[in-house]
Amino acid sequence: MPLMRASPLPWLAVGLVGCAGPPSLGSPAHLVDLTHTLSPRFPYIAIGDLTFPIRITEISSFEKAGVYSNKWELTEHNGTHIDAPSHFAAHARGLDELQARELFVPAAVIDFRAQANADPDALVGVADVQAWERAHGPVPARAAVLLWTGWESRAGSQTTFVNAGPDGTMHFPGFGEAAVTFLVSERQVSGIGTDTLSVDRGRDTGFAAHRALFGADKWALECLAHLGDVPPVGATLIVGAVKVEHASGGPARVFAVW
Numbered sequence: 001m002p003l004m005r006a007s008p009l010p011w012l013a014v015g016l017v018g019c020a021g022p023p024s025l026g027s028p029a030h031l032v033d034l035t036h037t038l039s040p041r042f043p044y045i046a047i048g049d050l051t052f053p054i055r056i057t058e059i060s061s062f063e064k065a066g067v068y069s070n071k072w073e074l075t076e077h078n079g080t081h082i083d084a085p086s087h088f089a090a091h092a093r094g095l096d097e098l099q100a101r102e103l104f105v106p107a108a109v110i111d112f113r114a115q116a117n118a119d120p121d122a123l124v125g126v127a128d129v130q131a132w133e134r135a136h137g138p139v140p141a142r143a144a145v146l147l148w149t150g151w152e153s154r155a156g157s158q159t160t161f162v163n164a165g166p167d168g169t170m171h172f173p174g175f176g177e178a179a180v181t182f183l184v185s186e187r188q189v190s191g192i193g194t195d196t197l198s199v200d201r202g203r204d205t206g207f208a209a210h211r212a213l214f215g216a217d218k219w220a221l222e223c224l225a226h227l228g229d230v231p232p233v234g235a236t237l238i239v240g241a242v243k244v245e246h247a248s249g250g251p252a253r254v255f256a257v258w
């Protein structure tokens with residue numbers, strides 16, 4: 001059974017030991033859902049008439065038709081979601097072209113709350129990654145490096161989550177271009193993620209982190225939840241991204257297990 005030999009996770013093998021019936025995936029000791037519930041109240045980046053909160057319209061009800069279903073209208077970047085390389089890199093892979101093994105990877109969580117608290121424009125630099133590595137060891141190959149800024153506590157409010165100044169400039173922390181370049185070229189990460197609206201700082205309109213990341217054919221997760229419940233190292237991330245043709249991104253149900 002290849003799954004027993006290839007499994008990176010002890011609990012997968014444990015679930016199969018002595019299994020007389022169909023293989024079981026067993027139960028991980030820890031399972032955390034890193035996904036916000038997407039609703040019309042969830043914050044989003046307002047760009048003219050281009051973007052909007054999800055619109056949910058009932059198209060069939062039990063009362064009228066005996067069956068319940070809704071129509072959704074959303075952009076590819078509402079709520080907890082993944083960005084594909086094609087979002088910022090021409091001719092790069094769309095979401096449907098990401099491989100399963102890229103979405104099932106070790107997680108490395110950087111606690112950036114102190115810096116974010118002190119300065120909403122705080123930027124993750126190479127020194128921050130190296131400080132993390134001194135405490136926890138090298139970022140594992142193929143990892144997803146996730147930024148825990150504490151921004152999640154603001155997610156109930158468009159105003160505080162976006163945190164725009166009087167001139168409309170958004171203020172929330174993000175990855176610096178040098179840190180992203182270091183992670184993709186020196187650490188071979190699969191992707192990066194954050195609990196804010198963007199892996200770039202809110203004030204950075206050149207999207208240097210996005211460009212460095214997607215230029216290297218990697219992905220990004222935005223608006224993650226519950227990163228504080230995940231250890232800095234040792235968890236595996238499972239990214240259940242939708243698979244839509246040529247998508248630049250899309251909603252994702254994201255789990256950490258260990």
Ligand SMILES: [Zn+2]
Pocket residue numbers: 076077081082083222249
């Ligand atoms: Zn996005």
